[in-house]
Amino acid sequence: MFLHVERLTKRFGGLLAVNDVTFSVEQGKINAIIGPNGAGKSTFFNLISGLYRPTSGTITFKGRDITRLPANERAKLGIARTFQTTHLFEQATVIDNVIIGHRLRTSSNLFDAILRTKRHRREEQACKEKAMEVLEFVGLTGVADRIVANLSQEQKKRVAFALALATDPELVLLDEPAAGINPDETEGLEELIVKMVKGGLTVCLIEHKMSMIMKIADRIMVLNYGEKIAEGTPEEVRNNEAVIQAYLGGSAIA
Amino acid sequence: MAIFEKRRLWLAVLAALALAFPLLVTNGYYLHMMTISFIWMIAVYGLNLFAGYTGYLSLAHAGFFAIGAYTLGILTVKAGVPFWLAFVSACLLTTLIGALVGLVALRTKEHFFAIYTLCVGYIIYLVIDKWDGLTGGVRGFIGIPAPADIGPLSFQTPVAQYYLLLFFLAAVVFIMYRLVYSLTGRTYIAIRNSEELALTLGISTMKNKLASFVLSVFFTSLAGALYASFIRFLGPDIAYVSVMFDFLTYLLVGGIGTLAGPVVGTLLVTFLSQQLQFLQDYRMLIFGPVLTLLIIFYPHGIAGGFIRFKAKREEARRLKLEANRTVAELAASRQGRSERHVKEG
Numbered sequence: 001m002f003l004h005v006e007r008l009t010k011r012f013g014g015l016l017a018v019n020d021v022t023f024s025v026e027q028g029k030i031n032a033i034i035g036p037n038g039a040g041k042s043t044f045f046n047l048i049s050g051l052y053r054p055t056s057g058t059i060t061f062k063g064r065d066i067t068r069l070p071a072n073e074r075a076k077l078g079i080a081r082t083f084q085t086t087h088l089f090e091q092a093t094v095i096d097n098v099i100i101g102h103r104l105r106t107s108s109n110l111f112d113a114i115l116r117t118k119r120h121r122r123e124e125q126a127c128k129e130k131a132m133e134v135l136e137f138v139g140l141t142g143v144a145d146r147i148v149a150n151l152s153q154e155q156k157k158r159v160a161f162a163l164a165l166a167t168d169p170e171l172v173l174l175d176e177p178a179a180g181i182n183p184d185e186t187e188g189l190e191e192l193i194v195k196m197v198k199g200g201l202t203v204c205l206i207e208h209k210m211s212m213i214m215k216i217a218d219r220i221m222v223l224n225y226g227e228k229i230a231e232g233t234p235e236e237v238r239n240n241e242a243v244i245q246a247y248l249g250g251s252a253i254a
Numbered sequence: 255m256a257i258f259e260k261r262r263l264w265l266a267v268l269a270a271l272a273l274a275f276p277l278l279v280t281n282g283y284y285l286h287m288m289t290i291s292f293i294w295m296i297a298v299y300g301l302n303l304f305a306g307y308t309g310y311l312s313l314a315h316a317g318f319f320a321i322g323a324y325t326l327g328i329l330t331v332k333a334g335v336p337f338w339l340a341f342v343s344a345c346l347l348t349t350l351i352g353a354l355v356g357l358v359a360l361r362t363k364e365h366f367f368a369i370y371t372l373c374v375g376y377i378i379y380l381v382i383d384k385w386d387g388l389t390g391g392v393r394g395f396i397g398i399p400a401p402a403d404i405g406p407l408s409f410q411t412p413v414a415q416y417y418l419l420l421f422f423l424a425a426v427v428f429i430m431y432r433l434v435y436s437l438t439g440r441t442y443i444a445i446r447n448s449e450e451l452a453l454t455l456g457i458s459t460m461k462n463k464l465a466s467f468v469l470s471v472f473f474t475s476l477a478g479a480l481y482a483s484f485i486r487f488l489g490p491d492i493a494y495v496s497v498m499f500d501f502l503t504y505l506l507v508g509g510i511g512t513l514a515g516p517v518v519g520t521l522l523v524t525f526l527s528q529q530l531q532f533l534q535d536y537r538m539l540i541f542g543p544v545l546t547l548l549i550i551f552y553p554h555g556i557a558g559g560f561i562r563f564k565a566k567r568e569e570a571r572r573l574k575l576e577a578n579r580t581v582a583e584l585a586a587s588r589q590g591r592s593e594r595h596v597k598e599g
């Protein structure tokens with residue numbers, strides 16, 4: 001199995017943000033996670049990417065137990081992610097933001113940097129080439145030298161995608177990429193996600209925009225109050241009574 | 255490419271000025287002031303590496319400055335260690351203490367880190383102040399030798415000491431320059447920007463923060479050791495919060511997280527406070543509010559403000575170019591259409 005979580009639970013004080021969730025991510029597919037606000041979707045990503053330690057349960061990636069592995073080690077194994085808010089360095093150029101994405105595949109240290117060793121020069125070049133390659137993939141070659149703060153929201157999301165791709169991942173977790181993006185641009189992001197999967201990546205996608213989910217997701221898991229309440233194809237989930245109830249009972253959803 | 259050429263030119267002019275300074279300014283007092291300000295600059299570069307580029311405000315750096323200074327004094331005067339051996343030992347010992355402090359302090363974040371290091375700094379001050387037998391306590395520590403000769407090079411005259419300090423400052427600036435424009439420097443900046451993002455990009459934040467902190471302490475201890483051999487008298491007040499406040503002022507006025515900031519800020523503030531000397535302690539009545547206003551309205555300091563101004567101008571120019579191109583394209587398409595009209599008609 002590619003990525004599998006078994007009985008995963010995360011408790012914040014008295015709150016069960018993720019409650020006993022068992023779920024498998026299928027390789028080479030778009031695996032969507034939906035659910036009302038506060039359902040625990042972002043917490044679920046934080047558990048998989050290693051920013052949070054689970055209260056109980058296990059996470060295995062390509063047959064290896066990674067439950068106790070720090071976030072940076074998981075990235076090296078091939079798990080990349082984007083954040084709901086992009087976390088980019090707004091005052092720097094696009095390329096300067098993206099170059100650091102390949103740092104985990106390099107090994108030059110402080111002394112290499114000061115002495116400008118051969119290894120440093122080679123790895124710096126590799127990071128720059130990688131950055132240009134992923135910028136081309138996400139369609140941002142033209143704005144590589146622009147300051148991120150001057151970009152549109154959609155372009156910033158693409159930069160965040162590029163940054164995740166620069167780590168040479170196998171699994172990419174996308175947390176609400178289309179939030180705050182207008183409908184035309186959402187289509188562009190959909191195409192980009194589909195292109196990622198066609199290129200051999202596995203995607204796990206949190207999204208509120210149902211039109212997008214129903215169009216591109218292969219499989220959907222529905223969370224509500226931290227619990228998995230449904231799982232299946234878009235068709236199955238759409239007609240699931242529990243899902244409809246969850247959305248009607250919870251906060252309003254676009 | 256053009257930007258690099260321009261930067262080279264500026265650097266060459268500055269280097270020439272710094273080299274010619276003792277010849278241009280024969281007033282011994284100004285030479286002394288400039289030499290001291292080089293020491294502050296080195297210390298502030300240390301602070302800048304960690305606070306400016308890695309995003310953690312250490313308030314223990316005046317303490318590390320003092321440990322560097324006192325260790326040099328104690329090793330040379332009390333233990334009779336040869337000067338340069340004592341010099342290297344002072345820096346290494348302080349750096350080691352810094353590493354131990356860092357291992358604990360870096361488990362905290364943001365303002366907790368600042369508070370923790372403030373406490374460490376104060377403890378260092380107390381130890382120096384109270385440990386009479388070792389440090390001379392409030393009476394101070396006297397008789398520290400000037401830098402020993404290295405082969406034919408002698409550092410007994412003020413001019414020679416000026417050049418010695420200029421050499422160390424240039425070395426620190428050079429290392430900082432290489433670092434900032436390297437993968438390692440980018441790694442520090444990524445941590446400053448967002449530790450969560452850095453972690454998920456596969457960066458070991460703890461290891462990198464520790465390395466940056468240790469190098470930052472090394473720079474500041476170097477400044478301390480140089481201070482001891484230049485002033486040749488030490489009192490516990492060099493570890494006091496007011497010195498930390500001076501470092502921070504120089505850094506904030508010059509521009510935190512910029513390469514030029516420590517030089518610009520130190521020069522400007524030391525010069526201004528010289529001019530305002532007649533006000534004595536009331537200087538702070540002016541400095542305090544001015545600094546507060548600066549942080550509110552100009553948080554990037556002079557060098558940072560300048561960089562941002564240039565970036566804005568660049569963006570405006572780019573937008574204008576783009577607009578011009580669009581207008582030209584529109585005009586061309588209109589012409590194409592009218593030509594077609596003519597053909598069709």
Ligand SMILES: Nc1ncnc2c1ncn2[C@@H]1O[C@H](COP(=O)(O)OP(=O)(O)O)[C@@H](O)[C@H]1O
Pocket residue numbers: 012015017035036037038039040041042043044
């Ligand atoms: N670090 C945290 N500390 C305490 N509570 C948290 C933390 N992160 C998330 N929560 C809580 O967990 C619940 C799920 O949050 P989240 O995973 O962000 O939901 P979603 O992404 O589905 O909107 C919310 O009630 C939120 O307040």
Ligand SMILES: [Mg+2]
Pocket residue numbers: 041042043084
């Ligand atoms: Mg969320």
